[in-house]
Amino acid sequence: MASSSMTxxxxxxxxxxxxxxxxxxxxxxxHALKVPFRVKDVLPVLPRQVSWPVLNTxxxxxxxxxxxxxxxxxxxxxxxxxxACFYGNEARxxxxxxxxxxxxxxxxxxxxxxxxxHSWTCMxxxxxxxxxxxTWDYYFSSREHTLEIASWEEPAELEYMTFLVxxxxxxxxxxxxxxxxxxxxxxxxxxxxxxxxxSNTAWGQSxxxxxxxxxxGASFKKRPQPWRSxxxxxxxxxxxxxxxxxxxxxxxxxxxxxxxxxxxxxxxTAVCLKDEMGNLWVGESGHENDKGEEIIVIIPWDExxxxxxxxxxxxxxxxxxLHPDLRVKFNATAAWAYARNMAxxxxxxxxxxxxxxxxxxxxxxxPLDAHLVLSVMFMWTRLxxxxxxxxxxxxLNKRLGTDGLDLPxxxxxxxxxxxSFDQLLIIPEQDEWVYSDGKSTTCVAFIxxxxxxxxxxxxxxxxxxxxxxxIRDAYMLKIFENNRTRLPSWCSNADxxxxxxxxxxEYQMELPQYNTIEPYANMNENCPSLPPTYERPVRC
Ligand SMILES: *[C@@H]1O[C@H](CO)[C@@H](O)[C@H](O)[C@H]1NC(C)=O
Ligand SMILES: *[C@@H]1O[C@H](CO)[C@@H](O)[C@H](O)[C@H]1NC(C)=O
Ligand SMILES: *[C@@H]1O[C@H](CO)[C@@H](O)[C@H](O)[C@H]1NC(C)=O
Numbered sequence: 001m002a003s004s005s006m007t008x009x010x011x012x013x014x015x016x017x018x019x020x021x022x023x024x025x026x027x028x029x030x031h032a033l034k035v036p037f038r039v040k041d042v043l044p045v046l047p048r049q050v051s052w053p054v055l056n057t058x059x060x061x062x063x064x065x066x067x068x069x070x071x072x073x074x075x076x077x078x079x080x081x082x083x084a085c086f087y088g089n090e091a092r093x094x095x096x097x098x099x100x101x102x103x104x105x106x107x108x109x110x111x112x113x114x115x116x117x118h119s120w121t122c123m124x125x126x127x128x129x130x131x132x133x134x135t136w137d138y139y140f141s142s143r144e145h146t147l148e149i150a151s152w153e154e155p156a157e158l159e160y161m162t163f164l165v166x167x168x169x170x171x172x173x174x175x176x177x178x179x180x181x182x183x184x185x186x187x188x189x190x191x192x193x194x195x196x197x198x199s200n201t202a203w204g205q206s207x208x209x210x211x212x213x214x215x216x217g218a219s220f221k222k223r224p225q226p227w228r229s230x231x232x233x234x235x236x237x238x239x240x241x242x243x244x245x246x247x248x249x250x251x252x253x254x255x256x257x258x259x260x261x262x263x264x265x266x267x268x269t270a271v272c273l274k275d276e277m278g279n280l281w282v283g284e285s286g287h288e289n290d291k292g293e294e295i296i297v298i299i300p301w302d303e304x305x306x307x308x309x310x311x312x313x314x315x316x317x318x319x320x321x322l323h324p325d326l327r328v329k330f331n332a333t334a335a336w337a338y339a340r341n342m343a344x345x346x347x348x349x350x351x352x353x354x355x356x357x358x359x360x361x362x363x364x365x366x367p368l369d370a371h372l373v374l375s376v377m378f379m380w381t382r383l384x385x386x387x388x389x390x391x392x393x394x395x396l397n398k399r400l401g402t403d404g405l406d407l408p409x410x411x412x413x414x415x416x417x418x419x420s421f422d423q424l425l426i427i428p429e430q431d432e433w434v435y436s437d438g439k440s441t442t443c444v445a446f447i448x449x450x451x452x453x454x455x456x457x458x459x460x461x462x463x464x465x466x467x468x469x470x471i472r473d474a475y476m477l478k479i480f481e482n483n484r485t486r487l488p489s490w491c492s493n494a495d496x497x498x499x500x501x502x503x504x505x506e507y508q509m510e511l512p513q514y515n516t517i518e519p520y521a522n523m524n525e526n527c528p529s530l531p532p533t534y535e536r537p538v539r540c
Pocket of ligand 3 (some may be wrong): 484486
């Protein structure tokens with residue numbers, strides 16, 4: 001498969017992952033179980049032949065994990081399984097010409113017959129997933145139900161549905177069906193709040209604003225015109241930080257959820273670099289190239305700015321100039337060497353989740369917990385084994401000091417050592433861990449690693465793990481200009497209200513606790529992050 005579609009898959013995987021994390025928002029917190037993992041909790045992750053008989057004898061009310069019941073694929077064979085409520089179920093799939101077929105890709109329909117209910121009042125709750133979509137439904141009655149897919153998201157999804165895997169056997173991808181514990185219904189209903197976040201419409205934008213106001217206390221004050229500034233590159237220096245916040249469309253929705261889990265009021269970052277000729281460049285990890293891949297780039301300021309103006313996610317951008325004392329210390333040679341060495345490498349997905357899972361109890365907004373994280377990992381491992389391996393199995397193996405274990409193997413190994421799954425998740429990421437696709441970084445880790453190389457954290461550089469930093473942690477660092485009168489003249493800082501320069505956006509950006517925390521050794525390795533206040537203990 002071409003590498004471009006690989007990256008596409010991976011990006012969607014992460015989006016899907018966030019979708020699942022978002023499932024946690026609406027569930028009554030009484031359902032959140034904060035128990036360490038025990039054998040029976042992880043049983044459904046083990047091969048079904050092994051786990052089901054055991055599960056059936058446990059009768060555990062704590063079973064919160066989904067079980068994979070099968071894959072419904074577009075050949076004639078139907079898939080049969082035993083549900084929790086209905087013991088005799090069968091599903092088949094057909095392609096259709098599609099309903100709202102703007103994309104010309106057609107759609108599909110799942111026919112699902114439920115039967116042999118063991119009681120009159122029970123129900124079965126299912127999640128249907130491809131790497132491109134997550135949808136769900138629940139059934140109370142014995143009959144044939146249909147689930148329609150009006151249109152495939154994109155050609156790659158259609159390709160995924162028709163793709164034949166030929167190894168030792170011929171197998172077709174299909175829509176994976178997961179039987180959910182029925183207690184998840186509330187969680188799934190909350191999807192109704194989350195889906196509009198991804199809509200590229202004014203409605204979608206208001207949904208994002210409303211979500212951030214409600215869950216993070218953001219204020220979204222309208223700014224006076226002009227909404228875009230014309231900067232003078234002479235006033236911008238190597239190391240100046242760009243904080244970006246998107247509020248519309250797919251990336252808007254993605255950022256909104258990321259902001260919510262991390263407490264950051266910006267969802268993306270980039271950094272300014274000047275060459276010897278005085279030309280201004282932007283270094284960015286997570287820049288989308290022509291092929292749709294998310295990679296690390298160094299591009300001329302003008303090009304970057306043009307793309308930002310054209311971006312339909314309604315980006316808001318703030319320039320955070322480095323403090324003059326640090327600007328003098330900033331070793332541009334070392335920064336450039338680092339940036340050039342990283343250019344073209346992939347955006348870092350491996351450690352993304354680990355940057356905010358620091359403490360066991362306090363990092364999951366309720367009722368999001370290690371169970372749900374494991375559920376998501378489990379489901380994604382079924383959908384995209386290669387990417388699951390790439391995204392978290394490698395990271396979990398590094399934490400155990402093992403190599404090549406799959407998810408059940410990892411669980412078995414940590415069980416053997418007496419480490420629970422949630423303890424395993426919080427082992428801090430080490431910057432020197434190198435993953436199979438080389439060193440990759442998230443947007444903010446790229447910048448902070450560059451700062452590290454350039455001497456910004458001297459003399460404690462070696463005790464700063466940049467992968468432990470969220471975007472919020474980065475803008476809270478006390479390394480930026482602290483004298484408003486020294487901000488450039490073109491800088492729009494709302495008549496001195498803002499301590500930084502906002503250069504784009506209709507709403508005033510806010511970065512609570514901007515420029516307040518002196519860097520210290522082992523910073524952010526033990527910080528909780530809980531909405532709505534995201535209170536940060538001193539020296540965590
Ligand atoms: C699927 O079933 C239909 C009708 O039963 C039959 O005509 C067709 O040949 C079958 N296709 C395959 C691929 O088995
Ligand atoms: C800046 O970094 C380069 C490359 O790492 C190094 O050779 C040089 O000595 C550094 N300059 C200063 C002033 O530290
Ligand atoms: C801020 O900068 C201005 C201009 O450089 C200077 O006059 C003033 O003393 C500075 N204020 C502080 C608090 O450092």
